[in-house]
Amino acid sequence: MALSSERILAIYEKLHDCFGPQEWWPGETPFEVMVGAVLTQNTNWSNVTRAIDALKRGNVLSYQAMVSMDRDTLAELIRPAGYYNIKAGRLQNLLFMLRDRYAGDVDVFLSQSQETMRESLLAVKGIGPETADSIVLYAAGLPSFVVDTYTHRIFSRHGLVPEETTYDEIQETFTHALPRDAALYNEYHALIVNLGKEFCRKTRPRCSECPLEGC
DNA sequence: CACCAGGCAAGTA
């Protein structure tokens, strides 16, 4: 256990030396980060920016504009992000949760405790653990470690977690290995995604060049 | 052409 904690810290150092600061999450406001977190589900970030840009061009990237928007209108705006019908519904579910439980006040929502915020998000149909943690970490700035496909793939291929590990177990592994620090969680997740995109794809095309070695 | 992307929920047995 102590051994795996050491490796998790060592891997962070290695990735940070290798790639440098990542400066995540791209987004001008916490609300934009929340929208982006839903839009990026199983989707390349470049497609998400097209959708975000469309919302900005329409001057509707705000709670007030989006909460009263027709679902199909919203779907058409976010079309480039893919799964646009599903995601329009999920964004509405999120917006309605903000309306019903926080009187539509995003700042109030973001000012709660980390635990309550995560629970509120997980209660929204269409928001699972990764999207919830992304919002808690990158929109609210609270230390909730984000586990994504790359995290599971990279760390199971390196034998640091079993292949069949659940989301919560991987998160727990990182939480116990690292100091409870939002800036660190922010950077670590970004570095993992950067590494994964470059060297740890499904079919392992460039695995021999992976800076971690031993994949 | 096939494969992939910063997931999640619903359906099936």
Add this chain to the structure above:
DNA sequence: TACTTGCATGGT
């Protein structure tokens, strides 16, 4: 409970 499938655009 344990798999499988649907959702969809745009880049490599």
